[in-house]
Amino acid sequence: MTTLKQIDLTCPICMTSFTSHAVLSTNSFGGKRTDFHERAAGAQPLPYLVHICARCGYAGGERDFSDEADVTPLLREHVWDELAPALPEGAIPGSAKYEFAGKVAAWQGAEPRRIADLYLRAAWCCVDEGDVEAERFFRRHAAWQFEAALSCYDGVEREERAVLTYLMGELWRRIGDAALANEWFDRVESEVTDTAEQRWVLDAAWQQRSCPRDWFE
Numbered sequence: 495m496t497t498l499k500q501i502d503l504t505c506p507i508c509m510t511s512f513t514s515h516a517v518l519s520t521n522s523f524g525g526k527r528t529d530f531h532e533r534a535a536g537a538q539p540l541p542y543l544v545h546i547c548a549r550c551g552y553a554g555g556e557r558d559f560s561d562e563a564d565v566t567p568l569l570r571e572h573v574w575d576e577l578a579p580a581l582p583e584g585a586i587p588g589s590a591k592y593e594f595a596g597k598v599a600a601w602q603g604a605e606p607r608r609i610a611d612l613y614l615r616a617a618w619c620c621v622d623e624g625d626v627e628a629e630r631f632f633r634r635h636a637a638w639q640f641e642a643a644l645s646c647y648d649g650v651e652r653e654e655r656a657v658l659t660y661l662m663g664e665l666w667r668r669i670g671d672a673a674l675a676n677e678w679f680d681r682v683e684s685e686v687t688d689t690a691e692q693r694w695v696l697d698a699a700w701q702q703r704s705c706p707r708d709w710f711e
């Protein structure tokens with residue numbers, strides 16, 4: 495099961511102090527989806543790996559609420575203008591926390607790779623929240639950011655390119671664009687750097703192109 499702990503955070507934008515829940519321990523006994531979404535047995539840890547200020551909408555990891563937070567006057571302005579008015583009523587779902595964290599990261603000038611991960615996590619939360627439309631919306635945003643990362647010269651480590659190219663295929667497959675998905679699956683082979691070690695990525699791409707599965711075994 496997933497065990498949570500309470501943590502006290504102070505928002506670096508509006509200085510509000512609040513209590514959030516963080517993950518003390520979790521497990522991966524719930525299996526792994528073919529888009530690398532790991533599931534825990536029992537409660538899912540994902541919504542608790544990101545935190546949000548319910549007053550202004552600033553969101554991020556624990557570090558983003560520490561002295562190391564990268565807060566500029568421009569970021570402050572974006573948060574008050576765009577996040578505060580968009581805060582949902584009541585309990586804030588994990589997907590919204592990651593969406594807001596993704597926007598904060600973009601305003602901080604984070605690498606596309608990091609923004610992509612936040613949107614991918616927002617999509618994963620939507621799966622657990624049962625919101626198919628929002629799930630596709632966030633998958634699209636993740637795909638665009640991963641594509642931007644793959645297209646810059648040093649946006650992605652050389653040995654990571656094959657697996658992210660596979661993930662691009664899997665994102666588009668889950669969005670429902672099979673043609674685009676297959677283009678990315680076909681590209682995986684040309685990105686492989688170590689045939690022995692990355693055999694599984696080639697196999698997964700082939701599998702998802704010919705007879706897709708939703709879960710790895």
Ligand SMILES: [Zn+2]
Pocket residue numbers: 505506507508509510547548549550551552
């Ligand atoms: Zn705040």
